[in-house]
Amino acid sequence: MSRSFDRIASVLFLMVGAFFIVESQKLSSSAYGSRVGPELFPMGLGILLILLSILLIYKTFRYSKEEKKVTPVDVKRFLIIFIATLLYALLLELMGYVLSTFIFLTVAFQTMEKGKLWLSILISGAFSLGVYYLYVEVLKGTLPAFPF
Structure with missing residues (x-):
C-alpha cells in the first residue's frame, strides 16, 4: 500500500x-x-x-x-473472508468453538492461498484443538462446547 x-x-x-x-x-x-x-x-x-x-x-x-508499487484490492477474497467471519460469529454457539473455528480457519487459509488443502486442515485442526485445550483445561476458562 x-x-x-x-x-x-x-x-x-x-x-x-x-x-x-x-x-x-x-x-x-x-x-x-x-x-x-x-x-x-x-x-x-x-x-x-x-x-x-x-x-x-x-x-x-x-x-x-x-x-x-500499489497492489490492487482483491474484493473477492475480502468478501469471502468477511462472510466467513460473519458466519463464524453467528454459528459459534451453535456449532461449538472447535468445529466453527476449524471450518473458519480452513476457509480462510484456502481463500488466501489455494492448494495444500491437507496442510490447511492440519493447521486448522491443531490450532482449534490446541487453543480449546489450553483455554478450557489449563486456564479453566469456558468456551462453547462441542455440538455433540
Missing part, C-alpha cells in the same frame, strides 16, 4: 486497540465457573493490536522511495 494509507490505518488500529483495552476493564472480573475472566481476551487483542500498529508506524518510516 502507500505510506500515507499505512500511517492512517495504523493510527486507527492503535485507537481501536486502546478502545478494546479501556472497554475490557468494564467487564466483570470473572465468569461463573471460570478462573479466566471475560476481560482477558479483549484486553489481549487490544494489546496485540497496539503492538502491531506501532510496528506498522515504524515500518512506514523505513519505506524506501522506490517502493511506490
